[in-house]
Amino acid sequence: MAALGTEEAARAWEDTLRKMLPPGAPLPDEEHIDYSIAMEYEGPPVPYDVPKVNPLDLPSIRPAVRPSSSVGVSGGTRSHTEREEDEEDESDGGDALPRDPSSPQPPPGRRAAVVTFNTAEEGSDSDQSYSEGNRSDSSSVDPAAAGVSHQIFAARERRRGVCSRCGKGNVFRDTEACFVCDARYCGNCVLKAMGSMPEGRKCVGCIGRPIEESKRPMLGKCSRMLCRVCSPLEIRQIMKAERECPANQLRPEQLVVNGRPLRQEELDEILGCPLPPQKLKPGRYWYDKDSGLWGKEGGKPDRIITSKLNVGGKLRADASNGNTMVFINGREITKLELRVLKLAKVQCPRETHFWVYDDGTYEEEGQNNIKGKIWGKASTRLICSLFSLPTPPLNLPGSGDEASAFSNRSVSEYPQQRRVQKLLLLGLEGSGTSTVIKQAKILYGNRFSPEELQDIKLMIQSNMYKYLSMLLEGRERFEEEYLVEKRNQVLHTEESGEVENGAEESKQCIYSINQRLKHFSDWLLEIMAMGDLDAFFPAATREYAPVVDEVWKDPSIQETYKRRDELHFLPDAASYFLDRAIEISSNEYEPTEKDILYAEGVTQSNGLSFIEFTLDDRSPMSEPFSENFDCPPPPTNYQLIRVNSKGLSEGCKWLEMFEDVRAVVFCVSLSDYDQMWAQGPGPLRNKMIASRELFESVVRHPCFRETPFLILLNKYDAFEEKINRVPLTVCEWFSDFSPVKPHNSNQSLANQAYYYMAMKFKDLYASITNQKLFVWQMKARERINVDEAFKYIREVLKWDDEKDINVYGMGDDSFYSTDVSSSPYIRQE
Ligand SMILES: Nc1nc2c(ncn2[C@@H]2O[C@H](COP(=O)(O)OP(=O)(O)OP(=O)(O)O)[C@@H](O)[C@H]2O)c(=O)[nH]1
Numbered sequence: 001m002a003a004l005g006t007e008e009a010a011r012a013w014e015d016t017l018r019k020m021l022p023p024g025a026p027l028p029d030e031e032h033i034d035y036s037i038a039m040e041y042e043g044p045p046v047p048y049d050v051p052k053v054n055p056l057d058l059p060s061i062r063p064a065v066r067p068s069s070s071v072g073v074s075g076g077t078r079s080h081t082e083r084e085e086d087e088e089d090e091s092d093g094g095d096a097l098p099r100d101p102s103s104p105q106p107p108p109g110r111r112a113a114v115v116t117f118n119t120a121e122e123g124s125d126s127d128q129s130y131s132e133g134n135r136s137d138s139s140s141v142d143p144a145a146a147g148v149s150h151q152i153f154a155a156r157e158r159r160r161g162v163c164s165r166c167g168k169g170n171v172f173r174d175t176e177a178c179f180v181c182d183a184r185y186c187g188n189c190v191l192k193a194m195g196s197m198p199e200g201r202k203c204v205g206c207i208g209r210p211i212e213e214s215k216r217p218m219l220g221k222c223s224r225m226l227c228r229v230c231s232p233l234e235i236r237q238i239m240k241a242e243r244e245c246p247a248n249q250l251r252p253e254q255l256v257v258n259g260r261p262l263r264q265e266e267l268d269e270i271l272g273c274p275l276p277p278q279k280l281k282p283g284r285y286w287y288d289k290d291s292g293l294w295g296k297e298g299g300k301p302d303r304i305i306t307s308k309l310n311v312g313g314k315l316r317a318d319a320s321n322g323n324t325m326v327f328i329n330g331r332e333i334t335k336l337e338l339r340v341l342k343l344a345k346v347q348c349p350r351e352t353h354f355w356v357y358d359d360g361t362y363e364e365e366g367q368n369n370i371k372g373k374i375w376g377k378a379s380t381r382l383i384c385s386l387f388s389l390p391t392p393p394l395n396l397p398g399s400g401d402e403a404s405a406f407s408n409r410s411v412s413e414y415p416q417q418r419r420v421q422k423l424l425l426l427g428l429e430g431s432g433t434s435t436v437i438k439q440a441k442i443l444y445g446n447r448f449s450p451e452e453l454q455d456i457k458l459m460i461q462s463n464m465y466k467y468l469s470m471l472l473e474g475r476e477r478f479e480e481e482y483l484v485e486k487r488n489q490v491l492h493t494e495e496s497g498e499v500e501n502g503a504e505e506s507k508q509c510i511y512s513i514n515q516r517l518k519h520f521s522d523w524l525l526e527i528m529a530m531g532d533l534d535a536f537f538p539a540a541t542r543e544y545a546p547v548v549d550e551v552w553k554d555p556s557i558q559e560t561y562k563r564r565d566e567l568h569f570l571p572d573a574a575s576y577f578l579d580r581a582i583e584i585s586s587n588e589y590e591p592t593e594k595d596i597l598y599a600e601g602v603t604q605s606n607g608l609s610f611i612e613f614t615l616d617d618r619s620p621m622s623e624p625f626s627e628n629f630d631c632p633p634p635p636t637n638y639q640l641i642r643v644n645s646k647g648l649s650e651g652c653k654w655l656e657m658f659e660d661v662r663a664v665v666f667c668v669s670l671s672d673y674d675q676m677w678a679q680g681p682g683p684l685r686n687k688m689i690a691s692r693e694l695f696e697s698v699v700r701h702p703c704f705r706e707t708p709f710l711i712l713l714n715k716y717d718a719f720e721e722k723i724n725r726v727p728l729t730v731c732e733w734f735s736d737f738s739p740v741k742p743h744n745s746n747q748s749l750a751n752q753a754y755y756y757m758a759m760k761f762k763d764l765y766a767s768i769t770n771q772k773l774f775v776w777q778m779k780a781r782e783r784i785n786v787d788e789a790f791k792y793i794r795e796v797l798k799w800d801d802e803k804d805i806n807v808y809g810m811g812d813d814s815f816y817s818t819d820v821s822s823s824p825y826i827r828q829e
């Protein structure tokens with residue numbers, strides 16, 4: 001420290017001080033000024049190390065500049081006190097010192113030389129000024145490089161929930177992150193650190209810099225914190241600026257199309273065309289100019305955009321990494337595309353070269369003969385939709401006025417595409433998957449059409465004969481077992497010399513039926529064995545209805561039904577339908593919703609069934625958004641795709657076609673733990689073990705490495721009833737289950753067993769993936785229960801989205817964790 005004696009020196013000192021203060025600020029009087037200045041030491045050498053700093057180069061310091069009004073949000077309604085706070089903050093030289101973006105940057109290296117002596121409390125600010133110093137260095141080398149902010153991301157020590165400005169907070173505190181450097185600010189500091197946000201959520205020091213690419217999906221999407229600290233008008237302006245300001249737009253060189261980085265005019269052409277690629281991110285893409293097909297380099301087509309755009313290089317044969325020897329416009333197509341073409345009945349042997357035009361018409365190369373329209377049929381469009389292949393929009397904007405009206409719009413004006421979440425529903429035979437899909441149709445979909453109802457009616461009628469034949473077969477077996485045992489007893493008594501009973505009596509038992517019914521039984525079992533049942537329908541239905549009713553009510557069949565656990569293929573629903581055999585067989589019969597739900601086989605077509613529906617996205621989690629911000633999220637469409645167990649058994653070949661599903665929903669029947677089951681002609685096994693093995697093979701499938709899994713533990717009603725009769729330990733997987741006696745616990749045995757089974761599946765899943773499995777208890781026959789299950793699935797997907805995007809600047813260690821038990825909105829396990 002030094003004091004200069006002469007007047008000249010005092011004036012120089014005042015000049016220096018003035019430069020350090022905001023323009024126009026009065027010079028403080030010396031008694032009120034508290035300063036410390038480092039001077040270069042010029043004395044004799046000392047025997048110890050002196051800490052060195054570069055002296056301040058005062059002439060090069062630019063005076064502080066107020067933010068220009070053009071950068072601010074006009075018409076903002078922030079309060080007077082907030083403004084005053086901002087001003088105080090700016091004048092004390094905090095890290096949020098506003099900078100006129102139009103004025104030249106300080107010379108590289110200068111800012112890092114500013115010396116501050118921090119107290120322990122200010123530690124986080126020093127981090128900030130250090131990293132800002134680094135940022136100005138790197139941006140002055142290559143201000144456009146997106147990689148710069150990325151490096152900062154990696155280098156920055158992320159302290160979740162801790163404010164980068166005041167250093168306060170913890171993981172549970174909401175923070176708002178800068179889209180460039182990811183610095184996080186608490187509600188008290190966000191406006192001071194980000195100012196009027198002329199480019200959206202960026203620290204003042206980051207204005208003008210490109211955003212971190214992982215934040216791109218969040219551009220223009222308001223957060224809860226912003227809703228709290230800004231007025232709706234301000235939010236609208238900030239979000240608009242965030243979406244539309246030039247600094248936040250993609251740069252042409254970030255997009256490589258057919259091997260060549262784009263030029264600005266090419267990017268403009270892509271973004272301004274009638275059908276641009278939605279949500280474009282930096283990356284490498286391929287583009288087929290003739291058909292408009294567009295995809296990521298090395299991948300299947302993602303979408304169809306406007307054709308004949310003059311962008312990028314020449315399409316290469318290996319653009320999508322296909323290995324099918326079938327080519328479309330010179331590109332070797334992928335296996336998935338080939339499968340879909342085959343399902344759409346397009347002849348495509350190896351070495352076929354197609355030309356496909358943007359209206360979907362196609363011809364074989366050199367044949368000059370249009371063979372059809374690929375996307376013409378509704379069924380093909382459906383297949384494409386299921387397998388996530390693009391189809392052109394039905395009302396493609398044509399030429400003339402309509403097209404030009406489209407291209408004149410700014411990118412942000414295009415209506416947001418509805419999000420589609422694909423859910424793959426799997427499970428072993430009888431686990432309840434088709435009940436779930438039928439419930440979804442009744443809950444959220446269209447009503448069943450008259451044609452569908454007619455098919456379901458025939459299905460129910462034919463099922464009734466199937467169930468009866470299972471019972472008759474079981475009856476024969478039980479009768480035979482009984483008689484053999486009886487005979488052995490007789491032999492035993494004969495040997496011991498006791499009196500012989502009548503021979504006739506020994507051939508009768510509780511499982512025996514009269515001669516007339518025996519004839520019917522033989523006839524039906526023969527037809528079933530030959531697989532000829534359909535040949536007798538619908539004619540046989542009405543004719544035999546009284547006999548069916550008589551057989552079902554016969555004591556022998558009722559005794560057989562009591563041992564239904566031993567009839568492994570008889571579904572629970574058998575008695576529901578057989579009790580009403582006469583009604584169901586009549587011409588006038590119309591299946592009720594409950595009948596449809598209980599009926600087997602309604603959804604089996606091609607091993608695959610599918611329903612699309614919309615769920616209201618508003619949930620307790622998202623309400624604060626809609627209150628303050630008048631841009632509600634677009635409704636989400638769900639596609640529920642069910643592959644039945646037959647489709648799965650064929651080497652899981654269907655699965656690879658569903659690589660991009662949002663989640664796998666696996667259904668397990670809780671009451672299967674004592675059931676035996678066989679895969680086709682294979683050996684009988686415990687059905688729960690078979691279910692576990694199927695689950696394991698799906699979890700290990702390479703397609704689902706990144707896909708969240710949910711498990712629906714279904715048939716809790718049947719399970720509750722069974723668990724008191726049959727111990728859980730009959731299934732070897734559950735051999736270590738030891739319940740606490742019900743009178744020592746307020747949990748029922750069924751509840752304890754349920755938790756235990758859920759844990760078994762969770763442990764298994766974690767051992768394979770190291771991830772958490774989401775579990776839901778279900779009674780699929782109860783509609784409200786299935787509705788809750790879908791709402792649970794919706795919440796899980798939201799958490800998963802937010803975990804990835806980290807919307808609120810909270811870490812994966814936040815309360816958005818994947819732990820089911822942490823949500824107040826779902827049933828606690
Ligand atoms: N008790 C009870 N029965 C159920 C429940 N869910 C489904 N079921 C019945 O279980 C049987 C099989 O259910 P499905 O939905 O057809 O099972 P799936 O997975 O489609 O099996 P497949 O059609 O054989 O491939 C049907 O009779 C359903 O009515 C439930 O929660 N409780």
Ligand SMILES: [Mg+2]
Pocket residue numbers: 430433434435600601602603
């Ligand atoms: Mg079924």
